[in-house]
Amino acid sequence: MALPVLALDFDGVLCDGLNEYFTVSAKVYRELCPEIGCTGNLEPLREWFYRLRPVITHGWEMPLLLHGLMAGEDIQAMESAWPQVQQRLLRETGWTAQDLGQRVDEMRDAWIARDEQEWLSLHEFYGGVVAQVQRWLTTTPFQPVIVTTKQERFVQALWSGVGVTWPEQWLYGKTLAQPKTQILQKLHQQYGVIGFVEDRWEALTAVQQVPALQNIPLFLATWGYNTPAQAQSARQLGIQPLNLGEFCDPQSPWCRGND
Incomplete structure (x- = not known):
């Protein structure tokens, strides 16, 4: 008999x-x-990049976000209206999402091939996550x-680095080219989904x-890439905010599968 599934985002x-x-x-x-x-010295932009990480949906946006910071874009505008700023930056630079995504993936692949341990x-992994995942x-x-x-290959490389063997059939990543909602619908129809844990507000809504x-x-991982305001308003929309301690506690009742 097939087990129901607990769906988890990876990054964040x-x-x-x-x-x-x-x-x-x-x-x-x-x-x-x-x-x-x-x-240019990019290091001073690191903390701003970290702060703005919640606005990013796909990896190709990351160099564009850094370009915006380097070019002196207004931080508040980037934080509140990133989709509009993003499109304008693409027009101004002539870059494309496809090219940026390919460059990011190729940079990672080359780095892993050269020195996987350094990458x-x-x-x-957030504290307590590896032990909890092994229990699950x-x-x-x-x-x-x-x-x-x-990309699935990056996820598997990271699991391998901490001694976790993640079943390939239970990893749905970038190569599927399907929105998360579509994947969740298929999983729910076939197995039933007892919960979806995600740190990105837009994905949950x-x-x-x-x-x-x-x-x-639906559960908002408040330790990930979201804002305090989103965490505060989660319950009003029927989304349960989770902290990392709850997520990693094997006795916590947040997930029905722990009953």
Whole structure:
């Protein structure tokens, strides 16, 4: 008998990749703008990049966000109206989402091929996550499933680095080229979904707009890439905010699968 599934985002829920995001974005930016990037000190932009990470939906946006910071774009405008700023920056630079995404992926692939341990060291699984995931994979009456916009090969490389074997059939990533709502619908129809844990506000509210998914419990990972204001208003929209301690506590009742 098939087990129900617990759907999990990867970045911002299981793994903290902020250091890697900034470092890879800086390398790509230096390629795109050698006349600026190679001479400019990008390090002072790191904290602003971290603060603005919640506005990013896809990896290709990261070098563009860094370019906006380097070009002196208004921080509040980037924070409140990133989609509009993003499109304007694409027009001004002539860059495309496809090219930026390819550059980011190729930069990661080359880095992993050159020194995988160095690349892995830029990531950190949130405290308690690895032990909790290992429990879920072996002892719980549900199947943990990752639904992410990250390339599957990068996810598997990170799990391998901490000694976790994640079943390939339960990893739904970028190569599927499907929105998370579509993946969740298929999982829900086939197995039933007991919960979806996501740190990105837009992804959770998108799920709420799909009639077939309106009965799925939604959880906001407040330790990830979202804002305090989003966490405060989550309950009003029927989204349960979770802190990391609750998420990693095997006795916590937040997930029905722990009953």
